[in-house]
Amino acid sequence: MVETPTLRRPVLLLAVLGPLTAVAPLAIDMYVPGFPGLGRELAASRPAVQLSMSAFLIGLVAGQLVIGPLSDGLGRRRLLVPGTAAFALLSACCALAPTAPLLVGGRFLQGCAGAAGLVLARAVLTDRFAGPRLPVYFSILAMILGVAPVLGPLLGGVIVTASGWRAVFWALTALGLVLLAATWLGVPESLPPARRSPGGLRQAFGSMVVLLRQRAFAGYILALGSAAGAMFVYIGASSYVFQDGYGLSAVQYGMVFAVNAAAMLAAGAGFGLAARRAAVPLLLTGYLTVGALGTLALAVQATLAPTLAGTWVCLAITLFGVGGVFPAVTTITQTIGRARAGAASALSGGAAYLFGALAAPLSGATLRTMAFVMLAALALAVAALLAARPWRPLLERSFV
Incomplete structure (x- = not known):
């Protein structure tokens, strides 16, 4: 493998992959402090509001199960860049949602898109590194995943108090755009064509x-x-x-x-x-x-x-x-x-x-x-x- 500047300096790669890993877990519960106001504004019951979180989790699972194996054949960057862009766009759609059903649908799609960073960060590290360094890098991602659910409600509470529940999704939109730029500049393709799995969709899902x-x-x-x-x-x-x-x-x-x-x-x-x-x-x-x-x-x-x-x-x-x-x-x-x-x-x-x-x-x-x-x-x-x-x-x- 030809060594790239990013490969020689893994800290730069981790500086991008870490937030990419955290953004979806952060989005799970960041808007929880705004549940009461969300329910009143959209005239939604408590179960309907909670369904928006369940929809995101289902999307997060489905997105990983689709994006992960597809990336073995298409490469990581071809899915990571559009997935991050879609997360930012769908976060804006959630911010503008006029009804609870549309919010639930938006959250499902937001989860599907957010899965790209979560699943492909691990794949990129696996492509790039082996031996004793790999557990160290995975431990860093695990610590980031541990912090994200804790920071989510705390950060969301500050945003909701200042500007309401829709501002949480605008904040996620901004974060998504920043990560899109960072991914475009800082995450080169880690899976060269010679190492990709041929066979299309059937082969991709058969690998699981x-x-x-x-x-x-x-x-x-x-x-x-x-x-x-x-x-x-x-x-x-x-x-x-x-x-x-x-x-x-x-x-x-x-x-x-x-x-x-x-x-x-x-x-x-x-x-x-x-x-x-x-x-x-x-x-x-x-x-x-x-x-x-x-x-x-x-x-x-x-x-x-x-x-x-x-x-x-x-x-x-x-x-x-x-x-x-x-x-x-x-x-x-x-x-x-x-x-x-x-x-x-x-x-x-x-x-x-x-x-x-x-x-x-x-x-x-x-x-x-x-x-x-x-x-x-x-x-x-x-x-x-x-x-x-x-x-x-x-x-x-x-x-x-």
Whole structure:
């Protein structure tokens, strides 16, 4: 491969791929503080307003499953540039939406377009890098993904307070245009024609089937999706648990949420450092074990003697474990599927958001329900990891 200036200076590439990865997760909940005003202005019920978020998540999953494998045949840049442009355009359409049904439709298409940056950032890194550097770069993306959902409502609250809910989508429009310029200038094509998969649409989508037929790959994907489901259950139920259950104010709950997010960031940073010295499957096993034990402790104390401190500590431990699972599984699955990096990225990203969307409605509004649903999700993740057999010497040699 001919080394390009961007390749020699990966920090410049990461400076663009990081925001491209974050923009869709940021758009999921950035407008949540504006839900009441949105409902009044569009004469929409609460379920109709919440449907706009579900539509975005469905679009995000569908977009990844289409764009990822297509990029293996067409190249990354041919889809990344128009996808980013479409995200900016559709954000403006959402800002102008006159009715709730049109907003829901716009959010679905916005999610489809936003999936381009999310799925192709991982594929570009897989194309460009290998060996010990790759886990470090995936840990950076994982930390960015951990920050985006936390910053979303906080930043959205400031914008909504100043200018209303439509201003959130105008802000996303502006961000999309900035990312479009950055992508055009800073992300060269990473998949040369000689390495692309021939065969058109049928071959592109068939590559996902080929990957899922591999026991190890399917097991890791299921482990990732289940861990993501546990995280989304926490996101959906934690405000009720801490504010209604323990009587915390909104500001106090924000502090709890921020500390738990910091635990996820610490796990991602720790993974990037540890992956230089330890096998990634071994690290994944350790992180998932920590997460599962934290959730088991949460369920026990929720049943016997729930306390604010106990709940907070158990959740921080759980989220620390989950925070390490994301970059570890991404590193493994992208390495297994290196020849089909777009399809591999689509399956890992699609699984995370699909399982999250399915699990979130099960979160309930009580500590006990949240704890046991999270425990079930992480138990499934452990079972999936065992099915993937992370102790196999062949996989371990691939990452050291």
